[in-house]
Amino acid sequence: MDEQEWIQVELKRLFETSQDYKQKALLMAASDLLKEQAIRKEQLQGELDGTLWSPGNWSM
Amino acid sequence: MNTLIIISHPEMDESSSQQFLVQSLSDPSLENVTIHPLEKTYPDGIIDVKKEQQLLREHDRIIFQFPFYWYSSPPLLKKWQDEVLTEHFAFGYRGNKLKNKELGLVLSIGVAEKDYQAGGQEGFSISELTKPFQAMAKKTGMTYVKPLSIFQFPYKSERDKMTLLIAYQQYVTLSKPDALKSREEWLVNRLEDISYETLTGENAVFIIDQVVELIEDNRMELDELRMHINNFHD
Numbered sequence: 001m002d003e004q005e006w007i008q009v010e011l012k013r014l015f016e017t018s019q020d021y022k023q024k025a026l027l028m029a030a031s032d033l034l035k036e037q038a039i040r041k042e043q044l045q046g047e048l049d050g051t052l053w054s055p056g057n058w059s060m
Numbered sequence: 061m062n063t064l065i066i067i068s069h070p071e072m073d074e075s076s077s078q079q080f081l082v083q084s085l086s087d088p089s090l091e092n093v094t095i096h097p098l099e100k101t102y103p104d105g106i107i108d109v110k111k112e113q114q115l116l117r118e119h120d121r122i123i124f125q126f127p128f129y130w131y132s133s134p135p136l137l138k139k140w141q142d143e144v145l146t147e148h149f150a151f152g153y154r155g156n157k158l159k160n161k162e163l164g165l166v167l168s169i170g171v172a173e174k175d176y177q178a179g180g181q182e183g184f185s186i187s188e189l190t191k192p193f194q195a196m197a198k199k200t201g202m203t204y205v206k207p208l209s210i211f212q213f214p215y216k217s218e219r220d221k222m223t224l225l226i227a228y229q230q231y232v233t234l235s236k237p238d239a240l241k242s243r244e245e246w247l248v249n250r251l252e253d254i255s256y257e258t259l260t261g262e263n264a265v266f267i268i269d270q271v272v273e274l275i276e277d278n279r280m281e282l283d284e285l286r287m288h289i290n291n292f293h294d
Contacts, residue, residue, distance in 0.1 A: 007274055010267045017261035022087065025222035026250055030271050032223070033240075033247055037278040040240060044285035051292050 004038060063232045064119035065166075067097040068126040068137035077168045077213035081125065084225045085232070093232050094119065098136045105136060112144040117157060121205070123232060124193065125166040131189045141196065150200045159201035164231065165193055166208045173211045206238065244279055248272050 001009075008031060015027045065085075072078050085093055096115065102108075116122060126133045148155045167186070175181035176189070186209055197204040208231045210224060227237075236242045251272050256264055 003270075003274065007267070007271055010263075011271065014259060014261045014264060014267060018259050020255070020258035021222075022084070022225065023254065023258055025225045026247075026254070028219070028222050029226040030247055030251060030275070033243060034271070034274060034278070036240060037244070037275065037282065040282055041278065041285065044282060044289065048285055048289050048292075051289060 004034060007034060061092060061121055061233065061235060062119040063093045063121040063123060064115055065093065065095050065123045065125050065232060066137070066140070067095065068099065068124070068134045068140070069097070070099060070134055070136075072097055072099060075127070075168075077127075077210060078125075080213070080221065080225070081166070081228055084228050087229075090229065090233060098140060099134075102136070105139065107140055107143050109143055109146070112140065113146075113149055113157070116144070116161075119161070121162040121164060121232070122158075122202070123164045123166055126168070128167045128169045128189075131184075132192070145196070145200065156201060161202050162205050163193065163197040163200075163202040164205035164207065165190060166210070166228070166231065168210045168213055170212065173209070241279070244275055248275055 011027055011031045011034075015024055015031075018024045018027060067078065067082075069075055069078050082095060085095060094115070098107075124133065124137060126137055132138070145151070145158075146155075147153075149157050167190075169176075169186075171182060176184065176186050178184070186207065190207065194204050196202075208228060213221075213224075216224065230237045230243060230246055234242050234246055251268055254268055259268075261267075
């Protein structure tokens, strides 16, 4: 299990034990934000790979 | 940033969505937000224009929050616009008191989102139907902020309601509520202030610390990736 997965499991556990509605919402938002960041990283990595491998840049 | 939320709803206490939104803001970290329910302040419908103009001067972001009745606001908010946004205050000679402030809308809408488009049941988009508010912002020199539209609140799942709660808190407090980076900073601040009285799970402090660290590490990686991409295009 990598760090991102571990954090997701722990956040879910905290979400279930929290006794405050707004706090639960905040914990859920943290979990969603981490997922969004992971997707954004994948997209930027893809963009970088695409840029590096673009035939238009081979002559550089 | 100071935010003024002007709520117009003829029966605010009966509205589950309005109650939900108002409850979302009962938090000490949201102290720069003023909630101003028009129908409660003026049950007889007689508006104190001087007081309203003073409130506007004291805030940077003005939000109109209302149920979208017949593609517009309830009548008291229209009356408020007619009476408060006067010449020499909001427009015309020396009428620059709202200039560079922001105008946002929080709309509660009874019909599904998919129906607000050409070919949908309503036939027009929210952007088209809210043109009078956009024109008001333009005329008064305000910046129009993308609205927060809440479609069919009573049908929302508990998860969607929680997502809305955070989106709303961000909408009223963040200068760029859409940007990932501003939401990261906002969330980190909120997590650092989290109350451990209601968060009694094992290792809660440690886990929250780790979450904050991971959000910040991810941000560094994202910025780095962006920098590499930009460098390549230089």
